[in-house]
Amino acid sequence: TQLLEQSPQFLSIQEGENLTVYCNSSSVFSSLQWYRQEPGEGPVLLVTVVTGGEVKKLKRLTFQFGDARKDSSLHITAAQPGDTGLYLCAGGHNYGQNFVFGPGTRLSVLP
Amino acid sequence: KAGVTQTPRYLIKTRGQQVTLSCSPISGHRSVSWYQQTPGQGLQFLFEYFSETQRNKGNFPGRFSGRQFSNSRSEMNVSTLELGDSALYLCASSPGYGNYGYTFGSGTRLTVV
Numbered sequence: 049t050q051l052l053e054q055s056p057q058f059l060s061i062q063e064g065e066n067l068t069v070y071c072n073s074s075s076v077f078s079s080l081q082w083y084r085q086e087p088g089e090g091p092v093l094l095v096t097v098v099t100g101g102e103v104k105k106l107k108r109l110t111f112q113f114g115d116a117r118k119d120s121s122l123h124i125t126a127a128q129p130g131d132t133g134l135y136l137c138a139g140g141h142n143y144g145q146n147f148v149f150g151p152g153t154r155l156s157v158l159p
Numbered sequence: 160k161a162g163v164t165q166t167p168r169y170l171i172k173t174r175g176q177q178v179t180l181s182c183s184p185i186s187g188h189r190s191v192s193w194y195q196q197t198p199g200q201g202l203q204f205l206f207e208y209f210s211e212t213q214r215n216k217g218n219f220p221g222r223f224s225g226r227q228f229s230n231s232r233s234e235m236n237v238s239t240l241e242l243g244d245s246a247l248y249l250c251a252s253s254p255g256y257g258n259y260g261y262t263f264g265s266g267t268r269l270t271v272v
Contacts, residue, residue, distance in 0.1 A: 089266070096259070146207050149201060149202040152201060
């Protein structure tokens with residue numbers, strides 16, 4: 049079983065602060081995705097990274113895939129209350145195999 | 160482009176009953192995956208259907224089953240419901256190949272009493 053760990057489990061910060069959350073595994077993934085889930089809704093895909101060392105930016109969010117393709121980080125600059133939610137990472141292997149999800153980091157951004 | 164539609168949104172059932180949940184994927188997507196989400200276990204993979212065939216299966220008992228129709232719509236069924244089956248059941252649609260991510264529905268909140 050390939051497991052994904054995420055840290056921290058919970059994070060509560062003030063609006064305007066920066067933060068980084070992590071996703072780690074002992075397995076190598078062919079791709080890794082980040083999702084954000086709000087209460088009562090399904091997760092929404094934020095980004096997919098496929099190349100070791102890859103960095104992608106989505107407005108104030110920066111995603112990095114580790115060189116060995118076993119870990120990833122999500123950095124948020126100047127967090128806003130709208131960033132509040134459960135951030136999930138998911139690792140995928142080859143064609144035709146399902147993605148494995150981490151337990152998530154629950155972020156709360158206070159105004 | 161319509162999103163992933165799951166019905167019903169909420170369901171209350173009694174122990175021992177059975178339930179059927181429905182998912183309509185994005186048009187053109189051939190893969191439908193089902194996940195169970197609970198506060199304690201997070202997102203747990205149930206099964207995936209691709210072109211009407213079960214392609215992958217998670218570690219759930221045989222009481223959990225599913226199927227996919229020729230129009231890619233999918234249903235999952237849980238028989239002999241237990242209290243522990245109370246969860247948010249999420250359906251995820253994808254093209255079924257490559258590294259495309261999932262598009263999730265809003266889920267069905269099942270409560271077993």
